[in-house]
Amino acid sequence: MPFGKSVFTRFIEMFVIIIIMVVLMSVYSNILNYRQMKFDEEINSKKLENIFKDIDEQSYAVMDKYTIYGTHLNIGGYIKNNAFENISIEGLNLVVKNIDNEEKTYALKYGIDDEKIKFTLSENINEGINLEEISNGEYYIFINVYGKYNEKVMSKYFSISNNTEYSNIEYYTITKENSNQKIDINFAKYKKSEEDIEYMQIISIPTILPQNVYDIVLDPGHGGKDPGAMYNGEKEADYTLDYCLTLKEKLELLGYKVKLTRTEDKYTAPYGEDGRAIMPYKTKAKLFLSIHLNSTESKNDVGGLEIYLSNHANINFAKSFASNIKEMANTTYSPNNISKVSDGVYVRTYNKDEIEEAIEYANELGYKPYESLSTQTPYLFVIRETGGIMTHAYVDGRNKTAGDNQYHTSNIGAESYLLELGFINSKIDLENIKNNKEAYINAIVKTIVDNI
Secondary structure: OHHHHHHHHHHHHHHHHHHHHHHHHHHHHHHHHHHHHHHHHHHHHHHHHHHHOOEOOOOOEEEEEEEEEOOEEEEEEEEEHHHHOOOEEEEEEEEEEEOOOOEEEEEOEEEEOOOEEEEEOOOOOOOOEEHHHOOOEEEEEEEEEEEEEOOEEEEEEEEEEEOOOOOOEEEEOOOEOOEEEEEEEEEEEEEEOOEEEEEEEEEEEEEOOOOOOOOEEEEEOOEOOEOOOEEOOEEHHHHHHHHHHHHHHHHHHOOOOEEEOOOOOOOOOOOOOOOOOOHHHHOOOOEEEEEEEEOOOOOOOOOOEEEEOOOOOOOHHHHHHHHHHHHHOOOOEOOOOOOEEEOOEEOOEOOHHHHHHHHHHHHHHOOOOOOOOOOOOEOOHHHHOOOHHHHOOOOEOOOOOOOEOOOOOOOEEOEEEEEEEEEOOOHHHHHHHHHOHHHHHHHHHHHHHHHO
8 A cells, every 4th residue: 555655656746747847848938939039029120120211201102092903003192392302303113122121123104293293103004013923021112212413313212101092902812833822911100210100011921712712703794684695596695604614614723713703594783792793802803804795786797806905904915815816716806996906905985975875864863973984984894893993983873773883992903804705696706606615715714824
């Protein structure tokens, strides 16, 4: 009995010693982690001090344009002219600095008047900073103005003050090699001397796409009670769905995450909870493609391809769609010259007669005509209403028969294209669309892979 008690006592003593050792190791580890954290904070503090040491404390670059269209961040704004007395300005850059003060610059377009120097990254809504090229890390955004003062070269850096109604943005990059980045664009303050300097920041970290986030939304035109163009018993809605289902499969094999606005022959409303124009906003998609077949009122022997995009956009992506589909699917460009901006590429906006008709229609139904409607407004709703303020979206619910695009004032939108693959009432086009589907699909896939 005493022998057993001694063993038990020794066991307890050993157990206590082990517990004490574990606790001590944990405390030591926490002390090391704390010291490392404080060391890292001190290093980052010094690095931030180095980044902000050249920032003008008296003036800001005021940002009044702040958008993401597709994959590109675009900003614009002004600096008050009194910050540059007796200075001959030669150029402006947007500067992206990492924590080590390494920088990448983007030339800004600018103009000078008596009171302000106005600047923008690009006049095209699908240009600016390509967020797909932002690697892991923290970045600080400034405006650099350079020129001469008394024949001496000078350079001034300005922090960016957000003067828009929009705040932080959460962006997910397109899936490539089964990986994504989550990019947060936000605004913070840095204390320099006695002043808090507001600044713009980008933080990029690896992530997995949330379940409700997609890379691409495909829109099979028409469906259900809306068959689209019809000719000799053929129905546009059948072809657009068939093509989109196959296109989705091909894109998913390449790793893209793809959403369809419809998966069967049913009508999908333009707006509402799962509306065709609403889907790209809800899914945070970067690209929206609406697939269609064209038609004419009378018999058509000459068909061809038409690609539509928004005005104020670089047309290279659309030109790539047109040229690849033409060559790979052995089709032709449409002979239509109305709204044509390049071979097979079209920008369709409201004309004056259509604006007058829209105003008359509003008056008849008893709602206030849309104030923003102009000859700069895209006519096709799948182009206009998917790009927020960049594409002049305006459907705000006042017309009860049209619905409500609750995202019409969004500063984030998908880069949108409508592809008219051919004319359903052209025998040559229809036979090619029936029998050469794989070539059309491959051409669209190639264009996407090459451009995003």
